[in-house]
Amino acid sequence: MRVVVMGQAAFGEAVFRRLREDGFDVAGVSAPAPAGGREDPLWAAASSAGVPVIETRRLKEAEGQEAWAALRPDLCVMAFVTEIIPHEVLELPRLGSIQYHPSLLPLHRGSSAINWAIIFRRTETGLTIFWPDRGIDTGPILLQRSCPIGPDDTVGSVYFERLFPMGVDAMAEAAALVRDGKAPRIAQDHAKATYEPPCRDEHAAIRWHEPADRLYALIRGCNPQPGAWTTFEGQRLRIFDCRLTGEEEPGMPGRVLRVEEGSFDVRLNGGVLRVLRVQPEGGKKVGAGEWAREAGVAAGYRFR
Structure with missing residues (x-):
């Protein structure tokens, strides 16, 4: 199955490498362009592997969208995407797109999900792989995994010690479910949803x-x-x-x-x-x- 990876930073790089290790044909990548003489880890890993890279912001423009479509992807795997991507781009792959979110949706929609789970003194959080739609973290759920929040945990410890490694495994598992035709689409209970603003x-x-x-x-x-x-x-x-x-x-x-x-x-x-x-x-x-x-x-x- 031909997949494309949309993401950035160490998490995006780890998902990219894991999918290749698991035998997926990673046909292309989108990541932030190099800035200040430094390459994003996902950009650098893809370039080193000879995989085509498209700047994520270009996916908002016709030229970038055409280049993305030309990769002929079956599935887009979204690993840590902060740009707002046109929904039409997410529908380009034959099987659609799946996205990682660091909370147990529908709780803590938004870009600061880990922050608010700790601030609200929750004792559990987790991750969700879902099918993005036109809303903000509102699409159907493919799979979820939970983890505890300890009494002394910080955003850094929850993410790097739990949600990062769990997320890499979950993204690979979700892609395999899509490939095998076994990926569910479980509607979120919107009545239980919470949404918080970016923590500033x-x-x-x-x-x-x-x-x-x-x-x-x-x-x-x-x-x-x-x-x-x-x-x-x-x-x-x-x-x-x-x-x-x-x-x-x-x-x-x-x-x-x-x-x-x-x-x-x-x-x-x-x-x-x-x-x-x-x-x-x-x-x-x-x-x-x-x-x-x-x-x-x-x-x-x-x-x-």
């Missing part, structure tokens, strides 16, 4: 008065992007790696309790936040204790 700075502001578990979930759900933030001397300070302890200590929420070599502790409503890694505005990520000492932050200072 406007959603990532830390409100120190909120309950500890809610605040901790926000920080984890914004790590590594966009980075939950508070302010220090009028500038944003992003908090990344941290841990919520079960301790109860007196003081106002946001008050620094102690500064240690690799961390500083902040009193919350319902616990203590041990901050391990931060990023000052305009700077790089650094150890939290190092930043606090250099910034002159000591026990008693209060973030607001």
Whole structure:
């Protein structure tokens, strides 16, 4: 079966390589064009293998669409696609297109599915391979796989430790089901759907008065992007790696309790936040204790 892969980054590259290993005839690839002297991993892998590559944005234009159709694909496998692709392009392959989404649809439609699952303090998420239609993540489901969200998980840990490797396996399995004529089309229950916007700075502001578990979930759900933030001397300070302890200590929420070599502790409503890694505005990520000492932050200072 002739497949084309539409995607980008390490996930797109991994799916491309897996399909070839599984014996699929990968006839072409679409990926973001090289920028700043750097090639996208999927673009680089396809070029190295001698597989034709079309810039994804060109699929919005007649010339690019004609080149895509000329590949004569049976199936399009969409692995991490952020561009809005015309539906007509997705219908070009003889058997249509299938797409990866990192949630258990119809929950968490949209581009920040992992972020919001953690921010909403869910204990389970997963992935869906579905048949895209004209809506946003609304098409029929081909297959789903679930995984836990641990109490200290971040977007990075859930994705790289679970949803990435599970997703590569699921995309290969889904393509095989299509090839063998066994791929279902299970309608989503739209009454149970949730949709959240892209998780951006406007959603990532830390409100120190909120309950500890809610605040901790926000920080984890914004790590590594966009980075939950508070302010220090009028500038944003992003908090990344941290841990919520079960301790109860007196003081106002946001008050620094102690500064240690690799961390500083902040009193919350319902616990203590041990901050391990931060990023000052305009700077790089650094150890939290190092930043606090250099910034002159000591026990008693209060973030607001």
